Amino acid sequence: MSARPDPVFAEPWHAQLFALTVHLNEQGLFAWPDWAARFGATLKRHGLSRELDGGDDYFAAWLETLEALLDEAGAAPGSVVEDLRAAWERAYLMTPHGDPVHLAES
């Protein structure tokens, strides 16, 4: 019991993704049982080709599920999300190391 406990989230993006999903559920964007059913289906599909270890691969399946759900719902269309992802990537590459990274206003 004296061992240091594992961090709750192994990566910051795991935590962000978890919080985003919980928040969207609480905002009423989807019901939790629907979320669980969709997520379970993604995990099953991913698990067919290899054994998932419950770490990065688990949250990769989670992200894919949320992206598809928000795309279908029209809340975050895939093309818009991809443009913003690319914009964030550019912002990181353009920002001098140590400065806060901001998205250029579009």
Place this chain on the structure above:
Amino acid sequence: MAHDDPDHPHALLPPDPALRVRALETVLTRKGLIDPAALDAIIDTYQNRVGPKNGAAVVARAWSDPGFRADLLDDATAAVSGMGFHGRQGEHIVAVENTPEVHNMVVCTLCSCYPWPLLGVPPAWYKSDAYRARAVREPRKVLAEFGVTLPEETAVRVWDSTAEVRYLVLPMRPKGTDGLSEEALAALVGRDAMIGTALASAPEGAA
């Protein structure tokens, strides 16, 4: 912080999924569908406030207070809500009690449903395909890998969590704990004991 690291002339590029999460947050924030401050609050809650200590307090009270134990086994959602622990996703919590006859063990074969208000966020092994598949198929073997060997006559019952129902295992109270305070008892109850992949610890000094 090395601001002039020649290996990183620009800000360190996060991994692709992190950028995709960022992109989702940006579009949803612009549409007014999410509040970024609420995300921070949720992360803080699960990183710092909610964890197996909550569940351990529930178990310790059940060991100490027969009335509470009866309430917990009857309607765990209401009983733990009385201690200030509430489900966020509208789920019901069901407490299953270990006895010399039955050992309970919890899994979620669908994804990773888990009693968050009592145990926090599940560990990676709970979410792994290996545990999710094998807990149902060969629970005794899985238990042995966790270092738990049960008497032959103890049956193993595996409970499959769902989005609607999450289980909390009420472990057996260890011997030699008469007269211990709830606080001292709670210290004997680890996360895995409440999933059913461990037993409650023996008190210090006990053989």
